[in-house]
Amino acid sequence: MKLSRLLRLRGIFYTKKDKRLAASIKHMAGSKPFNLALYKLAIKHASVSDEYVNGLKISNERLEYLGDAVLGAVIAEFLFIKFPYRDEGFLTETRSRMVNREALNQIAIKIGLAKLISESYEGRNLNAHKSIFGDSLEALIGAIYLDRGYKFCKKFILKRIVIHYDVDEIINTTTNFKSKIIEWAQKENKEVEFKMVSMTGNQRFKEFLVEIWIENESTASGKGNTKKKAEQEASKNACEKLAIQI
Template identity: 45%
Template sequence: MIRNIAQKIKLFSSPRKEFYLFLRALFNSTPNNLKLYETALTHRSASKTDSQGNWVNNERLEYLGDAILGAVIAEFLYNRFPNMDEGFLTQMRSKLVNRSFLTELTFQIGLNYYIQSNTNNTKENSHIYGDALEAIIGALYLDKGYQVTRQFIIRKLLLQQVNLDEIQHTNTNYKSQLIEWSQKNKNDVDFETVEKTTSDSRQPLFQSTITVNSQLVGKGQGASKKEAQQNASKEALAKLDQLDV
């Protein structure tokens, strides 16, 4: 007990106090392992080394959080829409775990302020923020267990931050929209996606360009070919005044 009191005194006399209080308010639960959450918000471009010389960043926690988030959202949608088929549920889940959507959530809850990164990526073209949200979910799961994590995702994110009716009627598959538009209007659409070299060699970056009838209409970047093509398609649709939002 004396040791716990000493740890709390040390915590509240350190610069980590603000971060601790932020997490407590965010989760509606007292965090136990603050270092775990700090790791969750450390992008690989800002990786640190532990006492054994191993690189420490949020990639493993992101992997874990992605699985937890997907499971909770799947259960939530299953219960929320009891009369809808598998196709609808899959599409809704895809919209809710979309990187752009997770990035918006990250900013809405203020988590972006605490992310450690040495990249120059912006909110519009970066996956860092969405990855950090998944990583913090992974950290919460390890620190507090499944039920606390489930409550956070449902109560704090899905019920407070998400308009399900709006999401339901929004088509975020921009590439699909663009292809449908091209077929309807008999236009030739070509995608060219290449991997770019970055200052952080461990971080892949893809760049996609789209031409319609040999004219450039969209560019986009992403951590995967799919993400880059989606971002390029969104820009193309906006230029063609066909963005379905």
């Protein structure tokens, strides 16, 4: 019998609660867990734990530390391959945006991890710890890594986590197109001007329209709900039009 099958045999000793957890993990990770204890630990936040072993509080914090490192490596490779002509400054910045607490919180909600945690700790107030879901997502990654190895964990991250990112959106906010245009203009010795053409809408929904004039000629325009975003959008369009390397 294959080892993986043997390991799954543990399932016959599961309690009803264990079975539900194993099913949830299977939904999230795409395969039944081998060592369920790791996943139980992964959803145990320090704020809801009061067990101590050898002076160490039993919580998911160690798994979170491990998961954070594995996630970092997988995302690093993902961006390395996706952007063969971008420098390491861009890659580092984009990665840090992808693994920030808020982004991970959102993904934990999307994949159902937040619901699983809320259910396990009903009656306790989890809202006091806003990062609890993102932390637990990292801990889940740590648990999957220990349970199933790097290859499986990498697949989990790429197929079930990265898929929720709008990478283009992240990059658009990572790249400062306006400074690219200004840099380019200085190098090429051209005069560049950002003109706000119009501002429409009411107090709540504003729309700005900005044009970029290069050497007294309108080159590109952009819209946005703030002046900054409109300038960014216009700069991006100008970069494309002028084929400026970003």
